[in-house]
Amino acid sequence: MDIFLTNSRSRTKERFTPLDPANVRVYVCGPTVYDRAHLGNARPAIVFDVLARLLRHVYGAEHVTYVRNFTDVDDKINARAAETGRDIAEITEETIGWYLDDMAAVGVAEPDHMPRATRYIAQMVAMIADLIAKGHAYEAEGHVLFAVESYADYGALSGRSLEDMIAGARVEVAPYKRNPMDFVLWKPSAAGLPGWDSPWGRGRPGWHIECSAMAQDLLGASFDIHGGGNDLMFPHHENEIAQSCCAHPEGSFAKVWLHNEMLQVEGRKMSKSLGNFFTVRDLLDQGIPGEVIRFVMLSTHYRKPMDWTAEKAREAEAVLRKWRALTADVAAGALPEAVLRAVAEDLNSAGAITELHRLAAAGDAAGLKAGAQLLGLLTADLGDWAVAGADLSGLAARLAEIRATAMETKDFSEVDRLKAALVAAGVEVRMSKAGVELVPGAGFDASALEGLE
RNA sequence: GGCGAGUUGGCGGAGUGGUGACGCAGCGGAUUGCAAAUCCGUGUACAGGAGUUCGAUUCUCCUACUCGCCUCCA
Numbered sequence: 001m002d003i004f005l006t007n008s009r010s011r012t013k014e015r016f017t018p019l020d021p022a023n024v025r026v027y028v029c030g031p032t033v034y035d036r037a038h039l040g041n042a043r044p045a046i047v048f049d050v051l052a053r054l055l056r057h058v059y060g061a062e063h064v065t066y067v068r069n070f071t072d073v074d075d076k077i078n079a080r081a082a083e084t085g086r087d088i089a090e091i092t093e094e095t096i097g098w099y100l101d102d103m104a105a106v107g108v109a110e111p112d113h114m115p116r117a118t119r120y121i122a123q124m125v126a127m128i129a130d131l132i133a134k135g136h137a138y139e140a141e142g143h144v145l146f147a148v149e150s151y152a153d154y155g156a157l158s159g160r161s162l163e164d165m166i167a168g169a170r171v172e173v174a175p176y177k178r179n180p181m182d183f184v185l186w187k188p189s190a191a192g193l194p195g196w197d198s199p200w201g202r203g204r205p206g207w208h209i210e211c212s213a214m215a216q217d218l219l220g221a222s223f224d225i226h227g228g229g230n231d232l233m234f235p236h237h238e239n240e241i242a243q244s245c246c247a248h249p250e251g252s253f254a255k256v257w258l259h260n261e262m263l264q265v266e267g268r269k270m271s272k273s274l275g276n277f278f279t280v281r282d283l284l285d286q287g288i289p290g291e292v293i294r295f296v297m298l299s300t301h302y303r304k305p306m307d308w309t310a311e312k313a314r315e316a317e318a319v320l321r322k323w324r325a326l327t328a329d330v331a332a333g334a335l336p337e338a339v340l341r342a343v344a345e346d347l348n349s350a351g352a353i354t355e356l357h358r359l360a361a362a363g364d365a366a367g368l369k370a371g372a373q374l375l376g377l378l379t380a381d382l383g384d385w386a387v388a389g390a391d392l393s394g395l396a397a398r399l400a401e402i403r404a405t406a407m408e409t410k411d412f413s414e415v416d417r418l419k420a421a422l423v424a425a426g427v428e429v430r431m432s433k434a435g436v437e438l439v440p441g442a443g444f445d446a447s448a449l450e451g452l453e
Numbered sequence: 454g455g456c457g458a459g460u461u462g463g464c465g466g467a468g469u470g471g472u473g474a475c476g477c478a479g480c481g482g483a484u485u486g487c488a489a490a491u492c493c494g495u496g497u498a499c500a501g502g503a504g505u506u507c508g509a510u511u512c513u514c515c516u517a518c519u520c521g522c523c524u525c526c527a
Contacts, residue, residue, distance in 0.1 A: 008457095143525075158456065158523090159456055161456095164455050164456075165456090173524075177524085177525095181524060182525095206525065207526085230457080230522075233457080233521095234456080234522060235522090261459090261521080299465080299476090300466070303458080303459095305519090305520065309464095311477090312465070315465080315476075319476075342467090348468090350466060350475090351474090351475090353467090354467065354468095355475090410486075412486060415486085419489090428490065431487095431490095432485075433485090437490085
């Protein structure tokens with residue numbers, strides 16, 4: 001099965017050919033750990049989780065190396081520590097734990113490596129020293145800056161020229177920069193801020209160098225795929241390329257660049273000021289199952305803006321309930337070709353879901369389950385929410401009883417009363433000649449059943 | 454201002470140079486005490502303009518609108 005991916009670098013869909021099929025290497029930019037992951041953070045985690053599942057399926061689980069980092073040195077973290085009075089390590093440790101919990105809740109499997117920036121300071125310092133030695137970086141006033149003019153292809157990924165960027169620059173330029181676009185590799189740390197000893201004094205790394213150093217260390221100078229949100233394309237990824245390619249001209253850094261589009265909420269940008277900002281944990285706490293979040297995320301292609309709406313969550317829940325019921329006692333069968341083909345076609349998860357609908361309609365439960373699991377849906381891990389939270393058999397028997405009576409008396413008022421109460425609690429009431437069946441439906445609320453008889 | 458992405462039926466959302474996906478909602482029917490679920494059937498679309506073509510929603514250009522990014526920071 002050929003895999004096609006839209007490479008941001010060429011802006012075209014390309015057939016994917018691994019550098020080494022025995023070790024397909026992927027690097028994805030992970031979160032800066034200073035707070036709970038918001039819904040937007042979940043999108044790349046889920047999208048690239050599907051990519052990893054696809055690659056493992058095609059090349060074999062043992063032949064894929066997936067790296068997603070944690071940025072645990074950053075001024076946002078420093079600010080958070082300053083305002084809360086808490087220890088930085090304590091904040092980052094706690095936040096990493098939250099992130100892993102929340103991502104697991106939406107079915108994201110842990111990557112093979114989850115490096116933390118603070119544990120790669122030595123590699124960063126070495127890379128910076130190397131860049132200075134090779135003439136791509138210079139020290140100025142305690143900072144080390146990357147000289148963008150030393151790298152001819154600077155701006156190629158995001159389609160910008162140095163001239164345009166300088167012309168459009170809005171911010172005052174630090175006087176010690178040779179070129180206004182030069183960016184920081186290392187900066188001095190005042191007492192009280194995290195810092196490490198270096199040839200340029202006590203300081204801390206700039207934002208971009210960590211990914212270059214960790215990718216080099218874990219994946220080598222050339223690897224297959226680098227992913228992240230498209231807000232990172234410039235400057236972050238552009239700068240990663242410049243650093244890595246200059247430090248390791250023997251390599252080509254990432255061969256394919258994948259960028260997911262941003263997330264919106266109810267048609268608007270998610271922001272605190274609009275009051276539509278929420279974390280993954282907020283949704284989970286509201287009772288929205290992680291599997292529903294994942295389904296909604298995957299129902300829009302990763303390269304298009306994704307709009308999170310309550311309506312979509314409702315629809316997704318209904319679909320998943322139906323599919324869960326259909327596949328409950330069925331073992332996953334062979335992976336349906338059409339599902340694999342869709343996912344292999346630039347991660348067309350929405351197209352794959354269409355195929356799942358077809359399988360469901362055809363009653364192919366084994367195929368449905370296998371196909372869904374390629375997307376990380378209908379897995380055992382995510383299924384707890386769909387298990388009936390209450391025993392409805394007593395109510396079903398009661399309803400059957402009064403219905404039988406009503407059939408004779410022709411007075412259905414009591415049946416309708418109980419039915420209405422059940423429906424209000426989110427229970428699907430199915431009455432037929434065969435009997436009464438009660439099934440938890442979308443929005444099922446076990447607590448609303450208390451006192452019913 | 455620069456760069457990039459997008460604009461598909463009531464809603465969501467794929468895809469394709471030529472028989473108008475798929476889901477939800479709607480409508481008609483079967484079924485039902487009435488419903489629900491299920492099954493059968495059914496309507497509506499490719500932002501606007503120009504071009505290429507035998508033929509474009511699909512390719513090219515222009516316009517409009519939306520969104521994202523634009524240096525040590527967030």
